[in-house]
Amino acid sequence: MTTNEKPIGVFDSGIGGLTVVRALQRELSNENIIYFGDTARVPYGPKSPQVVREYATQDVEFLLSRDVKMVVVACNTVSAVALDVVQKLARMPVIGVIVPGAGAAVAATANKRVGVIGTVATVNSNAYTNAIRQIDRHVQVFSRACPLFVPLAEEGWIDHQVTGLVAKEYLFPFKLEKIDTLILGCTHYPVLRDAIRSAMEPHVTLIDSGSATAAEVSRTLDASGLRNPSTQHPNLQFYVSDLPSKFTEVGERFLGQKMGRVRRAEGFLEEETRK
Numbered sequence: 001m002t003t004n005e006k007p008i009g010v011f012d013s014g015i016g017g018l019t020v021v022r023a024l025q026r027e028l029s030n031e032n033i034i035y036f037g038d039t040a041r042v043p044y045g046p047k048s049p050q051v052v053r054e055y056a057t058q059d060v061e062f063l064l065s066r067d068v069k070m071v072v073v074a075c076n077t078v079s080a081v082a083l084d085v086v087q088k089l090a091r092m093p094v095i096g097v098i099v100p101g102a103g104a105a106v107a108a109t110a111n112k113r114v115g116v117i118g119t120v121a122t123v124n125s126n127a128y129t130n131a132i133r134q135i136d137r138h139v140q141v142f143s144r145a146c147p148l149f150v151p152l153a154e155e156g157w158i159d160h161q162v163t164g165l166v167a168k169e170y171l172f173p174f175k176l177e178k179i180d181t182l183i184l185g186c187t188h189y190p191v192l193r194d195a196i197r198s199a200m201e202p203h204v205t206l207i208d209s210g211s212a213t214a215a216e217v218s219r220t221l222d223a224s225g226l227r228n229p230s231t232q233h234p235n236l237q238f239y240v241s242d243l244p245s246k247f248t249e250v251g252e253r254f255l256g257q258k259m260g261r262v263r264r265a266e267g268f269l270e271e272e273t274r275k
Helices: 018-027 049-065 076-081 083-090 098-108 120-125 127-135 149-155 161-176 189-199 209-224 244-255 270-274
Strands: 008-012 033-037 070-073 094-096 113-118 140-145 181-185 205-208 236-240 262-264
Touching: 008 018, 008 049, 018 033, 018 209, 018 244, 033 049, 049 070, 049 076, 049 083, 049 120, 070 083, 070 209, 076 083, 076 098, 076 120, 076 127, 083 094, 094 098, 094 209, 098 127, 098 181, 098 205, 098 209, 113 120, 113 127, 113 161, 120 127, 120 140, 127 140, 140 161, 149 161, 149 189, 161 189, 181 189, 181 209, 189 205, 205 209, 236 244, 244 262
Parallel strands: 008 033, 008 070, 033 236, 070 094, 113 140, 113 181, 181 205, 236 262
Antiparallel strands: none
């Protein structure tokens, strides 16, 4: 296998990163992908930055053991507090979801008032705020944690009235702040896009960081000379740190297609268990 034919490695704390894989498939239909979801320790959002950094180290080491050519951090929490850890370990192109999402939001906003929704860790890190202000210091950023969106998405309550009520409760303050752009700062949130859309003013642009990240991955592959020239059907591999059954059931909703075999990453947590 040539370097260009090697897979892109994608990891997340669990299932949400599959929305990034979905975006990558739309943007890069011939690239091989290996996905790792740390389902044994999900969610990362409420955990301390130190713990997230430790988990990120182990996640990226697993992907590197699979001989990937690039790493995509499909987790807003890791992108917010541990991207430097991944970059130091990987020594290859590393793309997180925050900078691409911030760039897309700055390009979209007309009144320079941008909202961000995400996990507690992502919001508390101010990562989106900092990234946006590095691009345009005149943009005002309003952030809000929406922790209930993750279990609602995983439960499959896409069109449930409870989801609509929760979305209205979470998102009402953004109406008062008169934002015209909203970043979906968690990879679970695109699954709830319709409920979020209904809770916002019609003119508000929703930014899916996964789509923005896929576009950035495409640019990076070209700049690094790593794009896969093969016209063969791409190989998608899925690994998790816990039992695969629940991941497969819920994951197909996030991915938008059948997943095939999902493997447990044997030995991934054995050393930690022995301590």
